[in-house]
Amino acid sequence: MRYDRRKAEARFGHLFSVVPGDACHYCGLPSDGHDHRPAVHTLHKFSEGRKVTRREVEEHFGPCRLVPCCTICNMGIGSFEGDDDNDRRDEILGFLDFYDDDGPTKGEWSFGAFSVACEILDARVEGLVGDDVYALPAVGRLIMSHALRVKKGEWKDLEFFNEHRERFASWLCAEPRRKSKHFLAMARLESYKFKQGVYGR
Numbered sequence: 001m002r003y004d005r006r007k008a009e010a011r012f013g014h015l016f017s018v019v020p021g022d023a024c025h026y027c028g029l030p031s032d033g034h035d036h037r038p039a040v041h042t043l044h045k046f047s048e049g050r051k052v053t054r055r056e057v058e059e060h061f062g063p064c065r066l067v068p069c070c071t072i073c074n075m076g077i078g079s080f081e082g083d084d085d086n087d088r089r090d091e092i093l094g095f096l097d098f099y100d101d102d103g104p105t106k107g108e109w110s111f112g113a114f115s116v117a118c119e120i121l122d123a124r125v126e127g128l129v130g131d132d133v134y135a136l137p138a139v140g141r142l143i144m145s146h147a148l149r150v151k152k153g154e155w156k157d158l159e160f161f162n163e164h165r166e167r168f169a170s171w172l173c174a175e176p177r178r179k180s181k182h183f184l185a186m187a188r189l190e191s192y193k194f195k196q197g198v199y200g201r
Ligand SMILES: [Zn+2]
Pocket: 024, 025, 026, 027, 028, 029, 069, 070, 071, 072, 073, 074
């Protein structure tokens, strides 16, 4: 059965209830819309064209939720479903390219890149540089990776990062479409086929 996002949303929309809040469910930064959990496409595949009841859907997936989500996390998740929220956070982390490009540690998490980004944030705190440092992909990767790992319960939250998250969030909002552009820069992607959805893309 062909997938028509609009039709599928009209068909399954009533199953979803909105999770209140204005912070992204995955990273905690300000949200820009909602993410369907499970994805509408997943319900479409599950139904295989037959009529499904709410009970059937909930027995299989649990309650359907519309969780507050920021543009960056929404792009990182794309059509990925995963098993749970942390699985989806890992998927987003995979796009925040903090990995070595070559050498013996190719593909591994780059502690060097991480430390440089930390030094840049220190310099911002000391007032040596301005808010334009948030435009650097490495800085965004650091702030977003930290935020996602805090939400995963892996890292402790710190006042230092709290402050940078706020500044980074205002920098992201200062220009239209900056969030999606910055996602592409952090992920080192030239372009991205947007998930059709509540964002109206
Ligand atoms: Zn987010």
